[in-house]
Amino acid sequence: MTLSQKSTAPDIKTTAETIQTEILQRICFLDYPPGTQLKEAELAAEFGVSRTPIRDAIGRISHLGLVETRNGVGTVVVALSAAQIRHVYDMRLELAPMIGTMSPRGITETDCEIGQTLLQDAKVLCSAFDSRKYIEINHRLHVLITSLIGNGTLRSFWWQTYCQAASTWYLVSSQRDLEMARALVAELGEINTALELGDVTAIGFIQRTHIGYGYQRIKTHLLSREGE
Amino acid sequence: MTLSQKSTAPDIKTTAETIQTEILQRICFLDYPPGTQLKEAELAAEFGVSRTPIRDAIGRISHLGLVETRNGVGTVVVALSAAQIRHVYDMRLELAPMIGTMSPRGITETDCEIGQTLLQDAKVLCSAFDSRKYIEINHRLHVLITSLIGNGTLRSFWWQTYCQAASTWYLVSSQRDLEMARALVAELGEINTALELGDVTAIGFIQRTHIGYGYQRIKTHLLSREGE
DNA sequence: GACTCCAAACCTGTATGCAGCTTAAGGATT
DNA sequence: AATCCTTAAGCTGCATACAGGTTTGGAGTC
Numbered sequence: 001m002t003l004s005q006k007s008t009a010p011d012i013k014t015t016a017e018t019i020q021t022e023i024l025q026r027i028c029f030l031d032y033p034p035g036t037q038l039k040e041a042e043l044a045a046e047f048g049v050s051r052t053p054i055r056d057a058i059g060r061i062s063h064l065g066l067v068e069t070r071n072g073v074g075t076v077v078v079a080l081s082a083a084q085i086r087h088v089y090d091m092r093l094e095l096a097p098m099i100g101t102m103s104p105r106g107i108t109e110t111d112c113e114i115g116q117t118l119l120q121d122a123k124v125l126c127s128a129f130d131s132r133k134y135i136e137i138n139h140r141l142h143v144l145i146t147s148l149i150g151n152g153t154l155r156s157f158w159w160q161t162y163c164q165a166a167s168t169w170y171l172v173s174s175q176r177d178l179e180m181a182r183a184l185v186a187e188l189g190e191i192n193t194a195l196e197l198g199d200v201t202a203i204g205f206i207q208r209t210h211i212g213y214g215y216q217r218i219k220t221h222l223l224s225r226e227g228e
Numbered sequence: 229m230t231l232s233q234k235s236t237a238p239d240i241k242t243t244a245e246t247i248q249t250e251i252l253q254r255i256c257f258l259d260y261p262p263g264t265q266l267k268e269a270e271l272a273a274e275f276g277v278s279r280t281p282i283r284d285a286i287g288r289i290s291h292l293g294l295v296e297t298r299n300g301v302g303t304v305v306v307a308l309s310a311a312q313i314r315h316v317y318d319m320r321l322e323l324a325p326m327i328g329t330m331s332p333r334g335i336t337e338t339d340c341e342i343g344q345t346l347l348q349d350a351k352v353l354c355s356a357f358d359s360r361k362y363i364e365i366n367h368r369l370h371v372l373i374t375s376l377i378g379n380g381t382l383r384s385f386w387w388q389t390y391c392q393a394a395s396t397w398y399l400v401s402s403q404r405d406l407e408m409a410r411a412l413v414a415e416l417g418e419i420n421t422a423l424e425l426g427d428v429t430a431i432g433f434i435q436r437t438h439i440g441y442g443y444q445r446i447k448t449h450l451l452s453r454e455g456e
Numbered sequence: 457g458a459c460t461c462c463a464a465a466c467c468t469g470t471a472t473g474c475a476g477c478t479t480a481a482g483g484a485t486t
Numbered sequence: 487a488a489t490c491c492t493t494a495a496g497c498t499g500c501a502t503a504c505a506g507g508t509t510t511g512g513a514g515t516c
Contacts (some may be wrong), residue, residue, distance in 0.1 A: 059244070071242070072478040075497095090330055091385070242498095244499085277500075278500060299507055300507035
């Protein structure tokens with residue numbers, strides 16, 4: 001085959017792509033909470049580039065629905081509506097079990113080590129909660145799980161829904177800190193068991209279970225009185 | 229709620245977004261078969277704009293994996309690898325049944341009329357096959373079905389996988405013309421029945437069934453000897 | 457004749473300038 | 487004092503110019 005010859009240049013990301021990842025992460029991490037206005041000129045100054053790559057980056061993530069750009073006004077980070085949150089979570093509930101069934105890659109020694117490290121870090125949160133650290137641990141966990149997915153399409157979708165759900169979910173986490181920390185430790189405990197047994201299917205179902213829990217928390221603390 | 233006030237400007241698409249849709253359609257319709265080089269300057273001249281909106285449009289569809297841009301070389305339409313095709317089809321097989329289960333919108337009179345029109349047009353193909361018309365009918369069918377999906381996330385994913393699968397699938401259709409035309413008529417017949425009964429769930433399963441058939445054809449005629 | 461090396465052509469990536477749109481503030485009028 | 491209108495500031499959308507990278511073809515050499 002002529003394509004996929006990435007031997008010479010493995011992953012030389014262009015400036016715009018790097019910025020794209022950074023901006024998306026900032027939205028997910030609530031560094032840019034909903035309502036934040038992303039000014040191209042401002043970001044350009046921060047990254048030391050012109051407006052062009054900034055525009056590229058924002059344009060590339062626009063399909064996730066997390067930002068809205070209007071001419072003459074600006075680009076603002078939008079909070080997903082209650083209906084959209086429901087849609088994303090309903091989808092994640094369906095996708096989770098597929099993680100283990102759609103040609104996953106094998107679990108390596110490294111995966112187990114990462115899992116253990118995450119559990120250690122999560123335990124610390126139970127005694128001294130830190131919203132930022134909670135977000136980072138969760139993010140690393142999702143990087144790990146996503147990497148287990150062998151089906152590229154599912155991997156892409158799984159990551160897309162994670163990004164869409166993240167900011168809302170992290171918003172709740174700041175309200176129910178201890179509860180969330182304990183839930184994370186429990187989840188990581190189960191995941192480590194599955195990792196050691198090499199059972200990716202189990203990981204899928206564990207995810208499905210805990211997404212359900214998270215969904216319930218969001219419904220309780222955020223969507224309780226909102227309408228359609 | 230403060231957002232979603234599209235009353236004043238319903239859908240004023242920017243130039244780049246219009247071009248984005250057009251380019252993506254050309255890729256799906258095989259107007260740009262795999263290997264085609266998309267030169268920004270050339271497209272800019274055709275659409276009567278500068279390179280900037282063209283770049284925007286291409287950048288926005290890059291996440292589908294249908295194009296690959298390399299600095300100094302150009303942007304080329306890529307054929308999905310055998311593994312990627314498998315991934316996309318495996319995913320579509322899973323997504324199809326969800327069409328009817330994840331909060332679909334109701335079926336209207338208009339939907340039934342569109343379905344009937346499509347069936348009429350498809351029947352013509354059985355006596356006089358025309359690859360282009362086959363593609364267009366299929367496209368209109370997918371627009372219809374996608375519009376039935378109430379869950380926005382699923383709708384987005386369903387459309388993404390359609391775009392990814394389309395060009396490969398249409399490539400096969402040009403080889404097995406009569407077989408494909410008859411299959412389309414059969415599919416549309418079933419779909420019209422489901423439409424008249426107002427049963428979106430049935431439509432999901434009909435899709436699932438016929439995607440399976442299409443997958444088999446692709447495996448037989450395209451992936452038979454290719455490796456991983 | 458075959459091979460090497462260099463240069464020109466061509467493409468994308470980025471910077472910058474301008475036009476159009478939106479908003480908000482301030483002054484004039486009622 | 488309230489309201490309307492004008493004007494200026496700020497942002498995005500687009501056009502254009504330049505820089506960096508890649509390929510290709512031909513001249514020169516062995």
